[in-house]
Amino acid sequence: MKAYIKKIANYIPKNIITNEKLSETLDTNHEWIASRTGISQRYRSGKEETSLSMALHAINNLNIIEDDIKNIDAIIVATSTKQHPSPSTATLIQNSLEIKNCITLDLSAACSGYIYSINTATTLIESGQCETVLVVSSEKYSDIINWEDRGTAILFGDGCNATLLEKTNDDNKGIISIDLGSEEHASLLLVKNGGSISPITESNIDDNGHYVQMIGSEIFKHAIFFFSQSIKNILSKSSLTINDIDLIIPHQANIRIMKSLAKSMDVSMDKIFVNIQNYGNTSAASIGIALSEAIEQGKIKEGDNVVLAAFGAGLTWGSTLIKF
Numbered sequence: 001m002k003a004y005i006k007k008i009a010n011y012i013p014k015n016i017i018t019n020e021k022l023s024e025t026l027d028t029n030h031e032w033i034a035s036r037t038g039i040s041q042r043y044r045s046g047k048e049e050t051s052l053s054m055a056l057h058a059i060n061n062l063n064i065i066e067d068d069i070k071n072i073d074a075i076i077v078a079t080s081t082k083q084h085p086s087p088s089t090a091t092l093i094q095n096s097l098e099i100k101n102c103i104t105l106d107l108s109a110a111c112s113g114y115i116y117s118i119n120t121a122t123t124l125i126e127s128g129q130c131e132t133v134l135v136v137s138s139e140k141y142s143d144i145i146n147w148e149d150r151g152t153a154i155l156f157g158d159g160c161n162a163t164l165l166e167k168t169n170d171d172n173k174g175i176i177s178i179d180l181g182s183e184e185h186a187s188l189l190l191v192k193n194g195g196s197i198s199p200i201t202e203s204n205i206d207d208n209g210h211y212v213q214m215i216g217s218e219i220f221k222h223a224i225f226f227f228s229q230s231i232k233n234i235l236s237k238s239s240l241t242i243n244d245i246d247l248i249i250p251h252q253a254n255i256r257i258m259k260s261l262a263k264s265m266d267v268s269m270d271k272i273f274v275n276i277q278n279y280g281n282t283s284a285a286s287i288g289i290a291l292s293e294a295i296e297q298g299k300i301k302e303g304d305n306v307v308l309a310a311f312g313a314g315l316t317w318g319s320t321l322i323k324f
């Protein structure tokens, strides 16, 4: 028994923040951002929007009939910007969808959250515990970004993806294999305050520790290594070579990281799906959003081998091979 992606859809907030708009308040400019990152714009959700409300929009965009909603056995939400510290955003989705009983959990793996969630969903399906699993990756990074920090404000954007996985007995399609890992480099990408070691208080609010702090150049170096290593691992697990892969969908963090990945794997950029110019880095949502767009744009055909690859805070990383 295998898991396959039955449906996938995005929700993107309406408010576009262009590089030019950012440059009005930050010491930066379009040329620098576009050439150093590949980003031209990103989306910012409205004040009333939350990771939950974006999730419900994305789920609505899946167009699932009511009977199929009742059949969802598990909901996994990949996010660094959950609705509340507790209960899980997944539970709130369950309540909103009026599903009587299902497994609900939020998964914290930063930008690798989508791959980690697909892995968890696949394991639940392959073990026979679940037949249908809903994976939602919903991020409102605009709330945890210091808009005065040009090192991070230019990179991140808001967005959401919903992916419905189901069991299949068809050996020729679905999630073929997964490679996951992590190594302790916490200080490179961190939201320091707001957890048990340092709750947000009046006395620490001014040190901006409740915002994302990042040593971008160090992340950059590690990302290229872990990215290509994980893809090599998955190819070897699947007894395939890079020539057997039709499309690679990497985490959309920086176009230069994606170009370095292509170089290290010896593939042309035609094989790498890129949409960072429109969204920036939407963290856990980035690969789901990109996969949904690639399908919509007809870049994936039946029978294609597609590799999804991620890295993120932790540092975590992972990749998935899917046969469509």
Ligand code: UT7
Pocket: 027, 028, 029, 032, 033, 036, 037, 111, 150, 151, 154, 189, 214, 215, 216, 217, 218, 219, 220, 223, 253, 254, 281, 283, 311, 312, 313
């Ligand atoms: O999901 C994982 C999330 N994180 C990442 O993937 C981050 C990966 N890292 C990156 O994408 C890049 O490191 C950044 C885009 C964050 C930065 O690019 P960089 O090429 O590593 O720049 P840098 O930090 O080494 O800075 C180079 C120069 C510096 O000026 P000097 O010292 O050479 O005069 C910076 O002060 O660029 C300057 N700079 C900027 N200039 C205009 C840094 N940020 C900006 C900016 N606008 N936004």
